[in-house]
Amino acid sequence: MTEPYAVPVPKGYRVGVWEVREPLATGAFGSVYTARRIGDSDVLPPTAALKFLPTGTATPRRLAHLRELIEREVELHRRLRHPRLVRMYETLTVDDPGRPGLDGATVLVLERAEGSLSALLAATPRPAAGPALLAQICEGLAQLHGAGWVHGDLKPANVLLMKDGSVRLADFNMAAELEGTHAYTPAFSTPDYTPPELLWTEIGERGRRIRASADVWAFGVLAHLVLTDSFPLPGATPAARRDAAAAYARGTDELRLSPRLSDDWRRIISACLTRTHENRITAEALLRRVEAAAGTRARHRPFRLPRLRPGRRPRRASVVAGAAVGVTAVAALAYGVSVWGDGARGGGSGPGATANVSAATYGASDLRTDRGIPPAYRLLIVETAHDCDQKEVTPALIAAMLKVESDFDPDLSDPANDEYGIARWTPRVLRWWMNEDGTPGETVPQPPFPPAESIPAMGRYLCWIAPRLHDDLTGDRQVLVAAAYRTSFGTVNKAGGVPPDVREYAGRVAHHLKEYAPPGRR
Numbered sequence: 001m002t003e004p005y006a007v008p009v010p011k012g013y014r015v016g017v018w019e020v021r022e023p024l025a026t027g028a029f030g031s032v033y034t035a036r037r038i039g040d041s042d043v044l045p046p047t048a049a050l051k052f053l054p055t056g057t058a059t060p061r062r063l064a065h066l067r068e069l070i071e072r073e074v075e076l077h078r079r080l081r082h083p084r085l086v087r088m089y090e091t092l093t094v095d096d097p098g099r100p101g102l103d104g105a106t107v108l109v110l111e112r113a114e115g116s117l118s119a120l121l122a123a124t125p126r127p128a129a130g131p132a133l134l135a136q137i138c139e140g141l142a143q144l145h146g147a148g149w150v151h152g153d154l155k156p157a158n159v160l161l162m163k164d165g166s167v168r169l170a171d172f173n174m175a176a177e178l179e180g181t182h183a184y185t186p187a188f189s190t191p192d193y194t195p196p197e198l199l200w201t202e203i204g205e206r207g208r209r210i211r212a213s214a215d216v217w218a219f220g221v222l223a224h225l226v227l228t229d230s231f232p233l234p235g236a237t238p239a240a241r242r243d244a245a246a247a248y249a250r251g252t253d254e255l256r257l258s259p260r261l262s263d264d265w266r267r268i269i270s271a272c273l274t275r276t277h278e279n280r281i282t283a284e285a286l287l288r289r290v291e292a293a294a295g296t297r298a299r300h301r302p303f304r305l306p307r308l309r310p311g312r313r314p315r316r317a318s319v320v321a322g323a324a325v326g327v328t329a330v331a332a333l334a335y336g337v338s339v340w341g342d343g344a345r346g347g348g349s350g351p352g353a354t355a356n357v358s359a360a361t362y363g364a365s366d367l368r369t370d371r372g373i374p375p376a377y378r379l380l381i382v383e384t385a386h387d388c389d390q391k392e393v394t395p396a397l398i399a400a401m402l403k404v405e406s407d408f409d410p411d412l413s414d415p416a417n418d419e420y421g422i423a424r425w426t427p428r429v430l431r432w433w434m435n436e437d438g439t440p441g442e443t444v445p446q447p448p449f450p451p452a453e454s455i456p457a458m459g460r461y462l463c464w465i466a467p468r469l470h471d472d473l474t475g476d477r478q479v480l481v482a483a484a485y486r487t488s489f490g491t492v493n494k495a496g497g498v499p500p501d502v503r504e505y506a507g508r509v510a511h512h513l514k515e516y517a518p519p520g521r522r
């Protein structure tokens with residue numbers, strides 16, 4: 001394997017009774033591979049998906065975070081077994097001192113899926129089977145809530161589609177068991193599917209307090225997307241839609257439900273997307289309404305996954321799970337990582353072929369694929385740079401700056417300097433660069449800052465800086481832009497180049513800029 005997967009595992013590698021085959025997906029911290037069982041078994045299937053998490057080699061801080069997420073997922077799988085929840089067969093630990101990158105890794109052996117809702121929407125907007133699909137998703141949500149659990153991150157990428165066309169909810173590392181009316185989850189969620197009361201909620205020692213109604217809000221957004229190919233709140237970016245959700249919660253804006261919705265679905269989605277959690281419908285009551293609108297019963301007839309016609313290209317999709325945005329890949333499996341790897345399902349353009357464009361190789365003409373840039377952020381970096389019309393703002397520059405700012409750590413926290421996240425934003429400064437239209441946010445955001453917001457904001461700020469630097473400055477223009485990000489364009493102009501107090505920073509950016517830029521590209 002030549003791609004920089006988070007956890008590289010060679011084809012043919014054995015762990016337990018499983019032999020690793022093709023790569024499926026990778027994210028910032030974990031990677032997923034297909035596997036086949038070696039030997040007979042009365043309880044294990046012939047094939048599975050292996051999710052490798054590097055719990056033996058991570059830094060202490062990242063290790064603690066990974067262990068918490070794994071424990072959540074494993075605990076739910078061990079205690080719940082429902083037909084709409086993806087099944088976990090076993091957990092394994094790699095014991096291989098000869099491979100330091102794998103030794104000690106935790107492996108989740110999961111039910112293998114055929115694809116995901118995110119992939120289906122990317123390939124076929126508004127699937128004909130949308131209502132029946134939503135009924136199965138809602139059934140899974142009702143099963144979770146009925147057992148006293150909250151999913152915490154319901155979205156298309158976390159809905160698996162099985163070979164027989166049935167649906168499974170997956171990726172439970174944000175799931176939590178209810179303690180009365182609330183549960184506690186890690187301080188992360190996908191903005192488009194987060195209810196307004198949680199957008200800037202206070203984070204306590206146990207994490208963020210969340211109600212089951214948060215999943216109901218997420219279902220309402222998801223249902224609107226499936227049925228209309230659009231979001232129910234206005235805005236061209238997640239940040240803009242987040243601000244619209246906040247305005248809606250305050251009563252200063254309204255939902256923008258599509259006229260394509262039938263009356264039944266309009267009422268269902270409105271009951272999910274109430275301004276306050278108190279008025280939101282419960283999952284049990286929601287299921288009854290959804291089944292009535294979809295014309296299904298408790299046992300839903302599977303639907304067939306559509307095939308792409310020869311030569312058809314999928315539309316551009318948005319996948320935010322580990323911050324991959326603007327994905328041109330068709331498939332994104334919901335195993336807690338965000339994008340497919342090459343070779344997962346074959347290539348070509350014949351009937352049924354898929355476009356396997358992985359996060360690791362996307363934009364290879366602009367950004368080296370063999371220099372340690374986490375695959376989960378490659379798409380976002382490339383798309384962010386392409387949104388700027390200033391020649392200095394390139395994917396290599398943004399990647400180099402993220403490396404120097406945080407070593408690509410999305411959870412960076414430096415309270416002494418009031419800087420947080422992968423781009424080291426100060427909250428009051430980030431407020432000015434979060435919105436695509438250049439208007440400051442109405443509220444100062446509170447950390448943690450997801451990469452899906454931090455990286456585009458960095459790009460907008462760099463794009464604003466570049467034309468304000470004087471033409472007669474000494475030094476590499478891209479490095480000067482980076483220096484201005486650390487100080488200000490006025491300070492760089494006054495110094496006539498890189499100011500003395502940021503020369504060490506600028507030197508490191510220059511080093512990684514050369515490392516990440518493909519030959520002949522800067």
